[in-house]
Amino acid sequence: MNAQFQLVEQLVKVTPPGGAVPALIRWRGAVPTWLCILAGLALAALAFAARIALFGDSAKIPYATFYPLVSFAALCGPPALGATAALAAALVVAQFVAPLRGADDVTALALFALNSALTVGLAEALVRVWSDRIARMARAHAVEQLKAAIVESSDDAIITKTLDGRITSWNPAAARIFGYEAKDMLGQPVTRLFPPELIEEESAILAHLRASGGAAHYRTRRIARDGRTLDVAITISPLRDESGRLVGASKILRDITAEKQRDDELRASEARLRFALEGARAGAWSWDCAAMTSTWEQHFFALHGLDPAEHPPCFDTWLAAVVEEDRAQAEQAVRAALAPGAPDYHSEYRVRVPGGGVRWMEIFGRVERDERGAPLRVSGISLDVSERHTAWEAVEASNRDLQRANDSLKKFSYIAAHDLQEPLRKIQQFSELLVLDCGEEISVEAAYYLKVLSESAERSRVLINNLLDFSRAANRELKTACIDMDALMARVLQTCAIAVAEAGAHVRIAPLPPLCGDEALVEQLFLNLLTNALKYRRPGVAPEIVMTATQDEGRPVYRFSDNGLGIDAGEQARVFEPFVRLREAEGIKGAGIGLAICRTICDRHGWDIALRSELGAGATFTIAAPAAESRQAA
DSSP states (O other): OHHHHHHHHHHHHTSOOOOHHHHHHHHHHHOOHHHHHHHHHHHHHHHHHHHHHHHTTOOSSTTGGGHHHHHHHHHHSOHHHHHHHHHHHHHHIIIIISOOOSHHHHHHHHHHHHHHHHHHHHHHHHHHHHHHHHHHHHHHHHHHHHHHHHHHHOSSEEEEEETTSBEEEEOHHHHHHHSOOHHHHTTSBGGGGSOGGGTTHHHHHHHHHHHHOSOEEEEEEEEOTTSOEEEEEEEEEEEEOTTOOEEEEEEEEEEOHHHHHHHHHHHHHHHHHHHHHHHTTEEEEEEETTTTEEEEOHHHHHHTTOOTTTSOSSHHHHHHHBOHHHHHHHHHHHHHHHSTTOOOEEEEEEEEOTTSOEEEEEEEEEEEEOTTSOEEEEEEEEEEOHHHHHHHHHHHHHHHHHHHHHHHHHHHHHIIIIIIHHHHHHHHHHHHHHHHHHGGGSOHHHHHHHHHHHHHHHHHHHHHHHHHHHHHHHHSOOOEEEEOHHHHHHHHHHHTHHHHHHHTOEEEEOOOOOEEEEHHHHHHHHHHHHHHHHHTOOTTSOOEEEEEEEEETTEEEEEEEEOSSOOOGGGGGGTTSTTOOSSGGGTOOOOSOHHHHHHHHHHHHTOEEEEEEOTTSOEEEEEEOOGGGOSOOO
8 A cells, every 4th residue: 555655756756736535545545544544533532622621421322423533534634543443433432432331332332443444444535536547647747748858858869740741840959950940841741851852751651651551761851941852761650549540640750870870881981992902802701619600701712712601701611722732731720820819810822713723812810809718709811812922933943043143143253253264364475475586576566466366355354353353342241340431431441541642632531431341342342432432533633532421211331422524414324334434435444344333332232322423624423322231232
């Protein structure tokens, strides 16, 4: 009973204020039993006092005056109050008013008890009817309030309309979404929100409501007050009167413009990703370690020569596609990646493809783990790297061919160093002996021939030595170390001291930072640059040769400048080619290989060598080493 009154109490709190009945019901639910007993006794005593005051001690009407008291107590209080009042009244009458002396008195007492019980029962029944009615009213009012709150606070537009399409309600969300206030839209046709090309959609909606009688869900477009086109998701439900007749429709409309844009962008992104994967000949995959299930992108099947209809994606299917010789290694790579603390998954393997060919695959995967480090999921891509392996094989074949060529070149160098130079020395020696022995007996013409023969042998010997220098610069093993460039340039000047003196050259070398490289080759590099500057000096002008060093973005840069003949811009690219002589017609001797050796030495070390020159204004050679000499020499 108390639970019932508590429910009524909660519902009554939300009912509109109204009358004594709700207050009476609240009182009946709140009064404790002990108070009911005390109040019943007090009411009985009060009624007895009133009876004595009105009727004296007459015993003719012993119970009649107590009926209004019992009825009032039963109506105003719980059953315990009415029952206590009736029982107390009966005891008072039996004790003080009309003591029981016979059957008539007992009958009167029984009738009083029966009437009291009926009065208490009827009062309780009446209160229950009242409480039920109030509860229903409270529930209905609460539901109405809840519906109103939902409509008012909803983020979705909620609109109702008649069967002829006139708007009958317009919530705040509709005003926010479309920009129209309720006063602007109530009574207006709902087609005011439709794009012109979708006006016929309203007829189809109403036809569906009449035909099916159920709710409909669809996506379409609507127009806001400012002219924007909105993508919307709509749920339309029928509205019926008490007889069940269709009288209108309710629309719940959600603005999904941003959501649709995100979906479109996501689909476009997925399409680009799929296109990129196909273009890169890659297939995406994932493996759920706990469920032991796999998901493969369509191109993954094609790369492994598998048919999606015949080969379900799983670990065993993938392993079976791997060439038998690679399976153990491929499986071990997976197990190693799943081990605690292991790095990301990476492996290479071969697969058989339709037609009997073999395809090289490279696979990458990222392992997702739980808080204990146990693997949960592995996701990644597989790439077709067959072309790379083909290129590697071609490079290895080329390297083998190059190694054979280098071996042949070394053999040629040995032959040039020993076997070719010996005949040249004999030609030169015997030519000179022939001139000495024959003396005046040789004709002028024969003497000229012997001179040309000796000079040609000498020139051949110089060419062979230059060729040997070029070969050594290109093929000898580098022995890199930190070089004291000041000491190295001092040795270069000492080597060229006679040539510098004969040319009257002025050589200035600034303090130079150390350089990491092969000291013998670096010395040859700057010796060739100095010799080149002395050789190609301007007639009648003392050579001015300057060497400096600077830092350019952390790179040591050495500059070697002269004031010599200079080189025309169109010829500068050729000076580093072997056996190219630009000044041969001017009588300047040389084999045309010195600068080619300089370029080869720089290439071996990973340095950049460049030339800046103008005809008649000298030349500047720039040599730039890597920053902080971080790169290892080749």
